[in-house]
Amino acid sequence: MTPPAAHVAHPDQRQALAFRHVSKQFPRGDGGALEVLRDVSFDVPAGSVVSILGPSGSGKSTLLNMAAGLLAPDQGRVLVLGHETTGTVDWSRLGYMFQDDRLLPWRTAIDNVGLALETGSIGRREKRERSQAQLSLVGLGDFASAYPHQLSGGMRSRVALARSLVTEPDILLMDEPFSRLDAQTRTTMHTELLRIHRERGMSIVFVTHDVEEAVILADHIVMFSPRPGRVHTELAVELPHPRLGTPDALSLVAELRAAIAGMSADWVI
Numbered sequence: 001m002t003p004p005a006a007h008v009a010h011p012d013q014r015q016a017l018a019f020r021h022v023s024k025q026f027p028r029g030d031g032g033a034l035e036v037l038r039d040v041s042f043d044v045p046a047g048s049v050v051s052i053l054g055p056s057g058s059g060k061s062t063l064l065n066m067a068a069g070l071l072a073p074d075q076g077r078v079l080v081l082g083h084e085t086t087g088t089v090d091w092s093r094l095g096y097m098f099q100d101d102r103l104l105p106w107r108t109a110i111d112n113v114g115l116a117l118e119t120g121s122i123g124r125r126e127k128r129e130r131s132q133a134q135l136s137l138v139g140l141g142d143f144a145s146a147y148p149h150q151l152s153g154g155m156r157s158r159v160a161l162a163r164s165l166v167t168e169p170d171i172l173l174m175d176e177p178f179s180r181l182d183a184q185t186r187t188t189m190h191t192e193l194l195r196i197h198r199e200r201g202m203s204i205v206f207v208t209h210d211v212e213e214a215v216i217l218a219d220h221i222v223m224f225s226p227r228p229g230r231v232h233t234e235l236a237v238e239l240p241h242p243r244l245g246t247p248d249a250l251s252l253v254a255e256l257r258a259a260i261a262g263m264s265a266d267w268v269i
């Protein structure tokens with residue numbers, strides 16, 4: 001019997017990202033090599049939120065840089081939407097948000113958002129309209145002409161989020177994007193991110209070393225060992241949102257913290 005159309009989707013499209021036996025070393029100053037990632041394999045299903053949870057130095061940012069095509073693995077393969085990364089970044093399909101907001105101080109909020117569109121062939125007017133729409137999406141529609149120094153940390157973070165979303169990427173790579181925010185602002189950003197994810201349905205890879213943040217956001221958690229980063233545990237989080245402070249989320253946080261304590265005393269954040 002022929003399976004229904006919904007079941008014959010091209011397999012490439014079911015995984016936003018696939019890491020296959022990825023290993024990476026960096027040269028050290030003394031001539032040796034620093035082994036950062038060892039035989040890492042996992043998938044990021046299309047439309048999901050996957051959190052990579054791991055201690056400092058376990059290669060989380062290195063892995064995101066590979067997903068963005070900025071770094072190549074020594075061994076293994078990194079597939080983006082079914083295609084092996086080539087070293088050329090397709091920023092129309094990928095958004096990247098970093099720990100620091102990386103806003104240019106001499107540009108207004110709308111012009112910082114528009115930066116992400118400057119490599120394309122988009123006209124000035126369309127760029128402005130799209131940037132304004134993204135600012136509205138993150139609740140900053142009235143702050144388009146504000147400069148970064150006129151914005152709070154949370155607002156700057158929203159501008160950075162708008163910039164990473166303005167190309168309407170299929171995949172959003174987020175490297176500890178809210179770690180510098182105070183707890184309350186971070187919680188607000190979590191809520192905003194989940195709302196935008198519900199509306200847009202992009203795939204998100206969210207790097208953090210904060211167990212609670214991973215549990216609040218993720219559909220899947222991939223927990224790394226201390227360097228060299230390996231996949232220690234993979235789990236699906238099947239809890240309804242919002243999760244903050246709910247008994248199920250709290251008990252999962254406690255479970256993961258116990259697993260970390262049992263893994264190694266070297267979990268440094």
Ligand SMILES: Nc1ncnc2c1ncn2[C@@H]1O[C@H](COP(=O)(O)OP(=O)(O)OP(=O)(O)O)[C@@H](O)[C@H]1O
Pocket residue numbers: 026027034036054055056057058059060061062063209
């Ligand atoms: N280009 C590079 N050249 C040499 N060493 C590097 C390079 N990039 C990263 N490293 C080293 O690789 C290790 C892993 O770095 P990475 O930033 O991927 O870890 P991480 O898990 O993201 O850490 P953190 O949570 O502290 O951000 C670190 O010890 C870092 O110093």
